[in-house]
Amino acid sequence: MDAALKALAExxxxxxxRLVWMRELPATDIADHFGEVTRSAISQHLAVLKTAGLVTERRDGTRRLYRADRNEMKKLRKFLDEYWTSGLERLRDVAEAAQRDKEKR
Amino acid sequence: MDAALKALAExxxxxxxRLVWMRELPATDIADHFGEVTRSAISQHLAVLKTAGLVTERRDGTRRLYRADRNEMKKLRKFLDEYWTSGLERLRDVAEAAQRDKEKR
DNA sequence: GATGAGTATAAGCCGTCACTTACGTAAGCG
DNA sequence: CGCTTACGTAAGTGACGGCTTATACTCATC
Structure with missing residues (x-):
């Protein structure tokens, strides 16, 4: 999850x-979309996305076809929705704060 | 939006x-929660969060109280939900890909 | 098996980032 | 007014990240 958020920060x-959201695309086509950057750079970005689980790779001959893993994105969304409000740690923190307040009085 | 995602990557x-999700908290209390890091570091993190709009600051005497801006988080969620599927650019890309396919044949 | 297309990986550069230490500032209090 | 509390800001450092250039890999084709 950490890796996914970091990947999305770029x-x-x-x-x-977004390019591979609805369809597979070979690395070259993806790279072509970014005129001002090297294929190598894109390849590295793809590696990051793949490691983060946000993208899947399928080989077809010499080509490698990439596609977004929408399910992983769904998991990320769920994480973002629930992380802040997840119970146990929440309660512990409230207790800690209350303790501090008490000590200061 | 860019700043928000970058802020969340850390x-x-x-x-x-999460600490300031449900309640206001002065900077010191927040820093105390992280035993292994300096107050200064936390102060800098707070500045980043504030710049990203994820947190609001309210002054009370010498203290500064922070609280999560849940509305901003909502906007971020919406962005994450819609960005990949937003129409116009999507269609343009599909057209481009089709063009490439054609040229290669 | 040599050649070429499609792609990854290695090495190195440079900017950015999180961190610490040191200092500055502003509000309350004696 | 001096002192303390609660904080931010400046400066410096080491690590990391994205980039390019150069090299290696892998699969099809001849």
Whole structure:
């Protein structure tokens, strides 16, 4: 989850993710979309996305086809929705704060 | 939106955000929660979160009280939900890909 | 098996980032 | 007014991240 958020923090990776959101695309086509950057750079971004689980890779001959893993994105969304409000740690922190307040009085 | 995602990529900032999710908290109390890091570091994290709009600051005497801006988080969620599927650019890309396919044949 | 297309990986550069230490500032209090 | 409390800000450092250039890999084709 940490890796996914980090991966999304990079604008170029978000753009890639969008490109392969609805269809598979070979690395070259993805790279072509970014005129001002090397294929190598894109390849590295793809590696990051793949490691983060946000993208899947399928080989077809010499080509590698990438596609967004929408399910992983769904998990991320769920994480973002629930993380802040998840119970146990929440309660512990409230207790700690109350303790501090008490001590100060 | 870019700033918000970048801010969330840092685990410590997510933890801070969780601490001030349901209640205001002065900077010192937040810093105390992280035994292994300096107050200064936390202060800098708070600045990042504030710049990203994820947190609001309210002054009370010498203290500064922080609280999560839940509305901003909502906006972020919406962005994450819609970005990949937003129409126009999507269609343009599909057209481009089709063009490439055609040229290669 | 040599050649070429499609792609990853290695090495190195440079900017950014999280961190610490040191200092500055502003509000309350004696 | 001095002192303390609660904080931010400046400066410096080490690590990391994205980039390029150069090299290696892998699969099809001849």
């Amino acid at each position: 604008p170029r990776r978000r753009e890639i993710l | 685990p410590r900032r997510r933890e801070i955000l």
